[in-house]
Amino acid sequence: MAKVILTGSICQHVGGLGAVAVSGSTAREVITTLEASYPGLRGWVVDEQGALRRHVKLFRGGEAVSLDAQLAPGDELHIVAAISGG
């Protein structure tokens, strides 16, 4: 299982949890599984066509990755919303 780390307002859609253990071998599979467990998350991280929201980033460890990134058991997948400022 991978460990999904969520921050900010999307935690409300996974019962307020900041970290959830989820099965799946890719980031896409992990997010799909997470959405199945927490339907309120649908449409927030990826849109209805399965594309990652433009202002959401995924990190495996310290590396920015795509939805197709492979995840090994124990990997941490961070779902991070972009911040803005200047």
Added chain:
Amino acid sequence: MTELLVGTKKGLVVLRGPRGGALEIATRSFPGEVVEYAIRDARSGRYFASVTHGQFGPHLYYADDPAGAWQQAEGPAFPSGAGAAVERIWVVEPGVADDELWCGVAPAALFHSKDGGKSWSLVQSLWDVPERAKWNPGAGGLCLHSICPWPGDPRRLAIGISAGGVWLTEDGGKSWRRSVGGLVPRYLPEEARADTHMHCVHNMKRAPREPSTIYLQFHGGVYRSDDAGESWTDIGSGRGLPSDFGFPLAIDPHDPNRAFVIPLAADADRVTPDGKVRVYETRDRGSSWQALDKGLPQSQAYLTVLRQAFCNDAGKPLGLYFGAQSGEVFGSVDSGKTWSTLATHLPPVTSVRAA
């Protein structure tokens, strides 16, 4: 009692107070989020709010009490294979059949709910019209923003798309036909107008007492249809309006001869003309227009009033309300004869609807 749902760039503000008296902020929901549109379905008493979360996209919510818990609706969302994702939820409109509502989004598409707005499905027939490939986004994106049910007949609907024209159905949305006869897209070269599908409808409202009458604010011109949208007549040129450009449109639900617009200076200068905030009224189906400005700022006032930020209520005399990008909300409870400032210092106002 007056209750106004004011969508802003930083949350939903609910203003309440005695009709004609001072209104106060009764509650503020979705703080920090862009609330594009909010409405109360008078049949069920249910509130709806369209919220565009900066990072997480558009979502529709409903609640029985705007100060209580909001539930996220199932959709609107395109089905897999549609090749599109909802970018913005522009409008929610109660339908005619029990528990029926309609919803317009960008990219231009219509969604339908049969369960009081809890879940939504794409109106595939409109999405599949071949002409959709020829629609063109305006400055606000390619959006379906106006939905006009026919009181008493759930089969008939007119919708407005920017820029995709007016579309009509008489079979509850199973089939659609475009109806733009009489609309003149003066923003296009003359030789390109005949064949274009880029009819930039800015707003459209049906007169409920006489459903064959529809008013339309175009991107350049105000129009009226007397035949349920089959054809359109220019009612904006040379009849007293300071500009042919604008977005806001309201009607008198008790009088099909009466409509209201708030002109903006021009497409390249989207502010109230001449530094004066004026609502314009017609009482004769658009033959003439008169300014209603008593109580509104008449000097150095360059306000922007967005498409969904002007509404009427069902009162007699009529209540009219609008909000500006500069954070003011104005209202009248005597059909526009006199106006008062109902709120100031709000975030930029995106929509105003009387509950």
